[in-house]
Amino acid sequence: MYSSFLNLIDILGTFAFAVAGGFSAMERKLDPFGVLIIAFVTAIGGGTVRDVLVGNFPVNWLHNGNTILIIFVSAILTMIFGSYLKHLNTALFIFDALGLGLFTIIGIEVGLKQGFSAGICIALGTISACFGGVIRDVLLNKVPLIFRKEIYALACIIGGIAYYLLKQTHLNDDVAKVICILMIFVIRFIAVRYNLSLPQIQLK
C-alpha cells in the first residue's frame, strides 16, 4: 500500500515539476522544443546532478522510460492546455510539494546506500529535490528562485533531517518515508500560505 502511494507521488511529482518548468519556459516565450527541454530539465535535473556527483552512471532517467514518458506528456499537455492548467494551481502546488518530499527521500537513500555521512545524505536529498529548478532558472537566465524566495530548500533540509533520524529508530521504512513527505508538504504549505521567506542578507 505504501509503495503504491510512493509510486503515485513519483508520477504526480514528476508531472508537477515538468508542468512548472513548461510554464516558466512559456513565460519566456520559448518555442516548443525549448518548452520541452525546460520541462525535462526541471523534472530530472536534480536527480541528474546527484547521480553525477556520486558517480551513478548512466544517470537515472536514461534508463527510466516511464519518467521520460510522463515528462513528455506533461510538456505537451502544458503547451496545449496551458491556460486551463493554470486553474489547477492548487492541485499543482500539492503535487509539487509531495514530489519535493519524495525526491528528497530518494536522494537521501542514494547517499545512504553509498555510506555517506548524515550531512552529505541530506545535502544529496536537497540537491535531488531542488536543483532541477536551479538549472531551469539558469537556462532561463534568472538568478535561481530558491536562492531568493520562499522556504523551499529549507523544507527539504528539515524533512531530510527528520527522515535520517527516523531511520535510526525501528520504525518501518515506508512509514518513515510517508511521515517525512507529509512533513515537507506541511512546511511548504505553511510557507506559501503565510508567505514566509528567509530574510535577505545584505552587506551593510
Next chain:
Amino acid sequence: MYSSFLNLIDILGTFAFAVAGGFSAMERKLDPFGVLIIAFVTAIGGGTVRDVLVGNFPVNWLHNGNTILIIFVSAILTMIFGSYLKHLNTALFIFDALGLGLFTIIGIEVGLKQGFSAGICIALGTISACFGGVIRDVLLNKVPLIFRKEIYALACIIGGIAYYLLKQTHLNDDVAKVICILMIFVIRFIAVRYNLSLPQIQLK
C-alpha cells in the same frame, strides 16, 4: 572514402563551432582567455554533456589532442582574423550544418553502443550536437538560442530518427551516416534560407 569524408566533416564542423563560439564571445567583449574558453565550450560542450550522462570517462576531448588543437587554432584565427572570417559567413554556415549532422550521429552511436532505446539514442545525438551552444549561451548570460529561434535541434531530431531507421535496414553504415548528415544539412539550409522557426508558445 566515406571515412575520410567523415573525418573532414569532423574537422570542419569543430572549426565552425569554435569560430561561432569565438564570435559570440567577442560580441560580448570578452578577453582572449574568455574567447578561448567559449570557443572550446561551444565545440566540446555537447559531447561532454553526453559523455557525463552516460558515464564515459574521462570525457572524450581529454584524450583527443587533435580536437583540442583544432579548437585552439580556430580560436586564435577568430581573434586575429575575426572581421575577415565574417565574410566567410556562407562557408561557416555550411561547415556548421555538416558538423551538426556528424555530431548528432556520433551521439547516437554512443547511445547504441550502450544499448539505450531509440528515443534516448536520438536524445543523446541531439544533446551532442546542440548543447555546446546551450552552455555557451549560459556562460554569456543569454537564454539559449536553440530554445528560441530557428530550426536547429529539430533538424538533429529528424536526422537522428532517419539514421536510427536506416540502421534497421541492410544499408551500409557509412552510407547511412552520409545520408543523414546531408538530410540535417538540407533541413538547416531550408530553415535558414526561408527563415523558418517553430512558433512561440505563450500562455493566453
Next chain:
Amino acid sequence: MYSSFLNLIDILGTFAFAVAGGFSAMERKLDPFGVLIIAFVTAIGGGTVRDVLVGNFPVNWLHNGNTILIIFVSAILTMIFGSYLKHLNTALFIFDALGLGLFTIIGIEVGLKQGFSAGICIALGTISACFGGVIRDVLLNKVPLIFRKEIYALACIIGGIAYYLLKQTHLNDDVAKVICILMIFVIRFIAVRYNLSLPQIQLK
C-alpha cells in the same frame, strides 16, 4: 614542514573562496540558503568540474568533511560579520591568491596521475582553480568575471606550466609546489596592484 604549509594554504584558500562567494551572493540579496550554496559552489565548483571530467567519483568534496566544515563556517561568518570581513580585504586577497596557486597544483596532480598530456594537466589545474568562480557567476546571472577582467586564469596557466617543467627536474616535489604557488601569488599581486588586464578582443 612543507606539507603543513600546504595544508594551511588549503584551509585559508577554501576560506577565501567561500567568503568571496558569500559576498557575491549577499550583493545580489540572496537569502541565507542562497548565500550558503554560492559559498559552497565557489569553493568546490572547480574541483567538482575537474573530477567529473576525468571521472573521479564520488567527487572529492563528498568525502571531505573538513572542506565542508570550513565552507560552512566561512559562509556563516560571512553572513554575520560581512561588513567587518570587508576590512580584511588585503588578507582575503592574499588567501585567495595562495588558494588559487594550490588548487591549480592539485588539479595538475590529478591529471598527471591519470597520465594526461602536459596541456590537459595544465587545463585541469586551471579548471580546478577557476571554475568555482565561473559557476558562481553563472548562478548569479553574470558573465563570468574571469572571462572579462583581470589576470586570473592566466596566472594559473603560467604557474601551471612552471610546475609541469619543475616536475621534469630532480627538484623535491614539495619545493616545486611552493615555488609555483608563490609564482601564481606574485602574478596575481602584480596584476591587481597595477590593475593589469588582458585587452578585450572586439570585432571590427
